[in-house]
Amino acid sequence: GKTGFVSFYSGAAGEDRLLTGVKRRSLLWLLGPFVLVASVVLPPYVFRTVFEYLLDDTVVTDFIILFFTEAYFYIGVSAFLFVAHKFRGPVRVRGSKGDALAAASYTWGYNVSATVCTALSTVLAVSSFFVAWKYTGPAAIAALVPYVSGLVVQFCGEKFAEDKPSIRPLVPMIFQVYRLHQLNRAAQLVAGLIFSMKTLEASVQTTAITSSLQMLLSSLQLLGIFSLWSLAAFL
Structure with missing residues (x-):
């Protein structure tokens, strides 16, 4: 019976916004894991095939392959985090327990x-x-x-x-x-x-x-x- 003790507005509306957001971005969610996994699995094979075809099989070629492998992974991580931020950021529920946990500092x-x-x-x-x-x-x-x-x-x-x-x-x-x-x-x-x-x-x-x-x-x-x-x- 206390004023403001129970909210009949923000709870249901917030939940609806959460479900709508997840459904709207379901295909975008699949893109994130695909990019991250591809950035780990593909470079060792793709770059080695390409650079060994273009260059001689030397130590320098191995270092070039290693450099591009690491760089491609960091590009993939950046793309994954961008997708994750776009997917997770807009669908947060204000005042929810999950938002409080996500915003909390590390121990x-x-x-x-x-x-x-x-x-x-x-x-x-x-x-x-x-x-x-x-x-x-x-x-x-x-x-x-x-x-x-x-x-x-x-x-x-x-x-x-x-x-x-x-x-x-x-x-x-x-x-x-x-x-x-x-x-x-x-x-x-x-x-x-x-x-x-x-x-x-x-x-x-x-x-x-x-x-x-x-x-x-x-x-x-x-x-x-x-x-x-x-x-x-x-x-």
Whole structure:
């Protein structure tokens, strides 16, 4: 019986707006996941076929393929976040529990965990790069530069999404999952190089290169632990 205690206007109207918005943008919703998945699956095959046809199969070609693969993923993430913002943003219900949860800041524990893991990961990746550079320059670049670049792009993406609660939680989740893919790809590369070194005649040079590659592989495994910790803390 108190005035304003129960609203007979905003609740039903807000719910109608939510259902109408989802129905109107159902096809647009399918575009987002398609673009994101395509940005991960297609580049390794498409770019390798194209660049190996246009250029010689050299180390430079591999780096060009790696660069365009990473760049295409970030373009795909940008398109996905744009679609997600257009899809989720207009259909929010003012005062609803979901809106309050989306607009809420991350917990203090997650912020501390994310900051510490990012700092340790950056220091470990950069130091491992300089240590391994002397003997395994190209391998160190291919293994660690995409990882560090991903940290920088994620930081920029989180800053951009600070005032966009509809997509803010998506940024760290996408990048943390993709970071595991980056580390797995780098670990396979380094493990393959270590295996190929076993076929060479033992010498001071080959022993130093093998030790450097093993150190690089251990660093990648430790970075994987940091990434799993960050993802678990976020979830």
